[in-house]
Amino acid sequence: MRRSPSRRRFLAGIGAASTAALAGSPTSASAARPPAPTKQPLDSDIERLVDELVETSLAEHDVPGASIAVVSDGSRTVTKGYGVADRTTESPVDPEETPFRIGSVSKPVVATALMELVESDVIDPDADVARYLDVPIDERENEAVTLSDLVTHRGGFESTNRGMWIPNEDDLRPLESYLRNDPQRRVRPPGRIGSYSNFGYALAGQVLAAHADEPFHRAIDDHLLQPAGMTTSSFRQPLPSSLAEAHATGYGPTERYRQGEFPLLGLRPAGSMSATASDMGRFLELHLNDGVLDGERVLGRGTIGAMHERWATHHDRLSGMAFGLIEKFRGDVRTLWHNGATLSFYSHLVLVPEYDFGLFVSFNAPAGSAAATDVVDGVLDELLPNPETASRTPDGPPHRADEIAGTYRSTQRSHTWHDRVTSALNAATIDVHFEDDGTLVTDRDTETERWVEIEPLVFERTDGNRRIAFGREEGAIRYLFYGGSPTAFARVEGLDRLSVHGMVVAATVLGTLSALVGWPASALYHRVLTGGESAPQSWQTAVTNDVVRAKLLAIGSIGVLYVSSFTIVVHFLATPLVVLSDPPTTFRALFVGTSLGAVGTIATAGVAGYGWICEDWDLFTRTHYAVVTASLVGICWLLWYWNLLFPPGLV
Template identity: 65%
Template sequence: MRQSLSRRQFLAGTGAGCAAVAGVPLTATADTRSSSGADGSAQSDIESLLDDLVESSLGEYDIPGASVAVVTGGDTVLTKGYGVADRATGRVVDPDATPFRIGSVSKPVVATALMQLVQRGEVEPDAGVAEYVDVPIDGYDEEPVTLRQLVTHRGGFEATNRGMWIPDAETLRPLESYLRNDAQKRVRPPGTAGSYSNYGYGLVGQVLAATADEPFHRAIDDALLTPAGMSRSSFRQPLPQPLADAHATGYGPTGIYRGGAFPLVGLRPAGAMSATATDMARFLELQLNDGRVRGERVLEPGTIGAMHERWATHHERLSGMAFGLIEEFRGDVRTLWHNGATLSFYSHLVLVPEYGLGLFVSFNDPNGSAAAGDVVDGVLDDVLPEPDGASLSPDGAPSRAEAIEGTYRSLQRSYTWHDRVTSVLNAATIDVRVASDGTLVTDHGNTTRRWVEIEPLVFERVEGGQRLAFGERDGEVRYLFLGGSPTAYDRVDGLERLRFHGLLALCTVLGTLSAVVGWPAAALYRYLRLGSTAAGGDWRTLLGRRTTRARLVAGGSAVAIFAALFLVVGHFLAAPLVVLSDPPLTFRVLFVGPVLGLLGTLAAAGIGVRAGSRGEWGRTSGAHYALVVGSLFGLCWLLWYWNLLLPPG
């Protein structure tokens, strides 16, 4: 279905003198092709290709609208809107006037402004970041974290939702407040295995703000957006009213957001920017013209060149990270890219410096993730040379086959915050095994790929192109590094196995339910069948027995835990963003239940042991009681492990 378009056709005549395309709002079927000349022909080819790719993606993934910008030869050749900005009103997407939420594509924008400071000598990328910001940084005294490490996601911080999604402007606090009062924990030494970190970029943005001595949104305006002429873009929250009124409506699983009323971002630099396609075209020009836009210098000479250098990699044979952009090779051609997902928007930006090509696409629906993949791959497949089609084959088994097999989980997850459960369940996992012919096989979701070892612990896909490597810690293979991904994967074993936690949860729940349901049922049966006297006497007599009191305490502990978990889950389902990012008092007080359950479990153990020492338990009843108390301890341990035993700190 895609129109074939050669690189020569795509890039022909798109050099000097090609102006940006803007103007009338465009629907998905609008035609704005240039009329004549080499530039017009190239633009027509580009537009035809994008029309095919974007329109088919909108239909296939049921997405309302999209906003697109293309730069070739360093000049904007196309900005265009597709579909509608709002389904209810039918308002079409205007590339010049309709902002989209670009999510984490905000990060390379922030990194660009910061590289300007580095180029001017105002900031040293390898100095401790605490030299520039006056906020506490966990673990800083033991080993300082640098700006280089933060920008390349190697600060060592856990990845939580803390301070990310804020439901309204009334509860939104300044950036510095989130960094100061909601500091995230560092869980590994900086500069080692990477983990994508929104919190790290919060610190990066605060460096920019502190250097300018003004709030972050003003600092980024003054440093980059205003000089670059990006007048329809903003990090401000809430958005200025004209931008809010013109903003595309966001559609997603948590609701429909109109008029800029989508959930706000506490850690602004990580993903709070809204921008039009025309403004993002200017940003692409900036990246492809050594800091110039429309011929006017915006950034210091050399700023973009330094930014596009490789600043970090997990292995010298793998792709890595530039300053705020992710590196990826398509054959021998180097690309730099970043994507961005929010609850109701998805965006993708890619640069091909060698070809002077830049592409930005944004969708007002999270299904834009799949659509963006189709569009970006479609354009790059047509523009760039086809990779070498030679297929690799193994020469025997990998050098350390047994050491590398296993399951690896993304490090981008929570360790100390109460969203540990959701982050681990959503963390990407890769199963690694070695086939009989010596190829390495990885299973990632529904995707299976085969790899051949090209040097010890380094593998390349059988079809060529992508690479992965394994990393060691204390002489043992512990990490998997996938291509240029900023996030590493670590080996899952021992208590980290979800199967172990599932089995333990099943056993402990059944054990405690045998008390919560079984004891009352047995007592009722005895009463109805035998009468009160034969069943053990009246209630005063029963309460006087230590075994009865032990059962009441144990059963009450189980009820407190189960009731609290039910309410915690209910509160989360009713207000997931608030609960994950900035839990209110109504959520925190629910943890009285697990605390009481733990105290009750300890008391139940003490009473039960005392009753046993006096011979008050029968053999069967004593064994069952021990099972129940053991199950309660197991439940409490599970709650502790998943950070659900105590209220969020």
């Protein structure tokens, strides 16, 4: 039975209501909904502005080329290529013929196709998504994941590189294989705390594929791309030869990728689409004309309106997420956007429904991130009213300040895969403290921002242009939410602190070196004092003396752990994409060493216990051996914590 519009709006706000309760602030569906936009006119020479901004950004950031589409008043105003698609051939970017890899801008394309099914009552976005999938899904504590959870990044999944970048086309498996055989774990309840998830979007895309009973790339092609006339766009991997030959060359940090030979994506719906500016212009038109293109209805009436509604937010005073698009306010003007980064391309899409305006930019180099920021901000600054700024100062001590202060790390991290260490080191981290006057200060990399509390646990930047909020869990402050970000930040405590791991590393290195260096040095010293025993006599002593054998066991365990850990790192540095995404047998085999080291550590711990009851061991030997054993245990704990003790996927 078809849901009424009021029912749909209520469901769209329900994620906001549940999470706002975590933050300790009431909300309602109506409070969480943005007001219906009133169309505003634009008065600017858009093409001249875009030309100036793009050409300047290409030169400033040393980016080869760009592909741009602008839609204003419901029709394309600009569709242009800039620079070159390939530096060697100096072939120009053709907005009609040159596809660019658009990365995660693929996600709103997938969401658009799914919303058509939602509005057609084929799929209930708030039902258990397992009802529509033909692959298993990690169900924990009997809490079902819904399609709206997946599309708003609230499925509760960890974020790993598993199934992401596949350099060799021959190693690429069907999407269903990655979802079935390489699942990512649920690490938190669904529908509450956001964490950007490529795996979640892959599951959402598989809903479309399962409904169509065909591979995902065909399903999205039949359901949206072909009806929308986006004929020079594709999710197919590898690309059709006609698109691959015309594709822009991607310039990565160390390599260039020609004719569509860039690393492929196992989790296709998360970001495998290549598209021309012309096609993305049609996509913008589709969203600004309520699903109508060239005078013909492509999407059901109301599909776009439902998609643009707010579907989730961490707090009713913060920006949130539409269905597949991220919400951001520039003053009182609501924008919907998504970006996408790959190893060699960067893209950004933004919609301003109130102004009937859309912009898509794509660059064929990672530095396109900075270039896109310059272009998008430059265009919106020129076309939209300047946001009003207000200098805010605290009017008293903040609510629960002592509980708020601390370090918060992005929830977009791996928990069970062997890329846990790389994801933690790369995860955005924010330090929070208060100044004497009650101003909250956040330090993130080199950026420092100051905030003033406007209601309990909700803060506004001192210029009035952005908000953050803190969320509670079981009565304690656990989360930091940034307005508009789908990803929350979780408090870092206890053994999750990287500083604790640094101290453990330092202690274990000193302890193991005392054995690796100290024991041979001590043996040499005593040999010199005794006038030098014969080699056979020394060997006989080694194999019959309990202490010597115990030391050899400990040194062997240390050596195995160090050598195997070193070779694991070397293999990763040599083939990082393969190791992170789909580790080969050669990489998995290296974990035989760490596993043997763990067995040796257990044996060493047993010998250390024996040493304390054996009369032949003096107090110094017992104590030192216990320290070395503790260091071995520390190494194994570190490897276990970072999922590097056993082969990937074994635990």
